[in-house]
Amino acid sequence: MTDSIATVTDLAERARVASRTLALLTRADKDAALLALADAVDAATDDVVAANAEDLQRGREGGMATGLLDRLTLDADRVAAVADALRDLAGLPDPLGEVVRGSTLANGLQIRQVRVPMGVVGMIYEARPNVTVDAAGLGLKSGNAMILRGGSAAASTNRALVAALRSALTAHGLPADAVQLLEGDHDAVKALMTARGLVDLLIPRGGAGLIQAVVTESTVPVIETGVGNCHVYVDAAADPDKALAIVLNAKTHRPSVCNAAESLLVHRSVAADVLPDVLRDLAGAGVVLHGDDATREHAPDGVVVEPATDEDFDTEYLALEMSVAVVDDLDAALAHVRRHGSGHTEAIVTEDRAAARRWTAEVDAAAVLVNASTRFTDGGEFGFGAEIGISTQKLHARGPMALPELTTTKWVVEGDGQIRG
Structure with missing residues (x-):
């Protein structure tokens, strides 16, 4: 467990540094980077499909259910769709800096509540490798660094996707640590769930068992994505x-x-x-x-x-x-x-x-x-671009979660020497 804590701490500290760079990017910078990521995913199609074939073979040999095999599958058409989702994100408004509300007080103080990034966001998800790219893209557009923990069933596919994404970030002059893949056993997952103060938000996405484990065991704030009965x-x-x-x-x-x-x-x-x-x-x-x-x-x-x-x-x-x-x-x-x-x-x-x-x-x-x-009920169908998941809780976010749900707010107050009497 000590090694896992050290690993997560290292990832989170590097993610924090990367998040500071992302938070200062203009929309034009982020959209150009998203288009570069999309091109990188397209270029890596053969590698991704080959890696996915390894995961599918292990899944079949392990008796994985047909529905889960379908979720795991990334053929050339699905890889292209994942890349296109990044391009769609580039066409969406930038949530950062949006004024949620504001006013000028009687004393002349100007106050406004504006959207800002969460900072470092962790995701724990199962055999859905498309989530890897969706999360990376949504994180970039919303100014957040992402630590991704995909299920072991998609390990090869996730490695191939993250390698392509990190290479594209570096080539575009952005920190590769904006997207990181956490590997390892349950101890690594536990370390991520208890990295309070290092990770700002945790989002589980998968079956009921995974979601409940994260909700009940995590000390990091969680947005609960629910099962769909x-x-x-x-x-x-x-x-x-x-x-x-x-x-x-x-x-x-x-x-x-x-x-x-x-x-x-x-x-x-x-x-x-x-x-x-x-x-x-x-x-x-x-x-x-x-x-x-x-x-x-x-x-x-x-x-x-x-x-x-x-x-x-x-x-x-x-x-x-x-x-x-x-x-x-x-x-x-x-x-x-x-x-x-x-x-x-x-x-x-x-x-x-x-x-x-x-x-x-x-x-x-x-x-x-x-x-x-x-x-x-889907972020793409609702016009939000790629989604990070569908929340069934009632706090902060509910339904398909996209760019606004990956932000928090801060109050900015501007005055001209006012003091409180």
């Missing part, structure tokens, strides 16, 4: 065609991510009209279904719906698997979400504006959608 509720006033398209997209578009729908609720009055087609199409897409008794009664011939338990309704599957329930009314749907939801994303399909207003007012989640797929 997301629901789609088909109301009595739903358009059946919209419902079918939304449910299929929410579940099958990319089932391994946190904004994929894991549970479907259908109003009893439309269950006979909606469920047969929805269940047939979900099963046809390879989705394993878990339903309550009413759902199973509406399953068409040839569609298997396994009996659902409370555990099924509590599960974030991250795979082609879904729980389904028939509810008596909107009140019952809201109660089901309160009981089983994770506070991530909850969607209603309805043409009844009163029902939609109740849903948006009463559902306690980071994102509440009306007549749209849960897959839209």
Whole structure:
């Protein structure tokens, strides 16, 4: 543990020095650097894909689940998308220096609250190597130095990506220590979580076990990103065609991510009209279904719906698997979400504006959608550029976290000799 503490201390001290340089960069400087990082990622595509193949091979040999393998995968197209996310960041406004509020007092003092960097930000995440590049880019644009602890499953890929990023930073005249990769065993992770005073903020991103471990064991301030046990509720006033398209997209578009729908609720009055087609199409897409008794009664011939338990309704599957329930009314749907939801994303399909207003007012989640797929809860889809994660907590940041959420504020007060009487 002593060696791990020394390693983290060294990384954090070098990150602190780098952060001071980043905090003083102009937007033009940062945007030019982001474009250089994007070009470096593109140029390293072959190395990254080869390194990723090593990680995927280890994952398959270790019995990694299909959904996690999908998250781990970086082919040439995904590498290009990661690089493009950096270019998108370059086109976004610089959050630093933004005046959040301000005024001139009666005594002539001018006060303003402005956005400034956090300083040194640590990230602990699992088999999502795209997060490595997203975090580096968001950190640079927001003036923060990043210490990245990716999961061991993506070790080779992360090394290749960070090597490309650090080389590009150096070539661009910026400190390579703006992006650092923390390796090592659990002791290294523990040292990062307890580096209070050296690391200003810690963001975990991954499964429930990882997130809870960081939240409960860390002495560094944490922004909690949550699991996504997301629901789609088909109301009595739903358009059946919209419902079918939304449910299929929410579940099958990319089932391994946190904004994929894991549970479907259908109003009893439309269950006979909606469920047969929805269940047939979900099963046809390879989705394993878990339903309550009413759902199973509406399953068409040839569609298997396994009996659902409370555990099924509590599960974030991250795979082609879904729980389904028939509810008596909107009140019952809201109660089901309160009981089983994770506070991530909850969607209603309805043409009844009163029902939609109740849903948006009463559902306690980071994102509440009306007549749209849960897959839209994403920093890129919201127009924020790359995201650092989706927060399900209520302090400082909630929902997709992008540039503003990686800043804090300071008060600047300017006077002309005023003293307090």
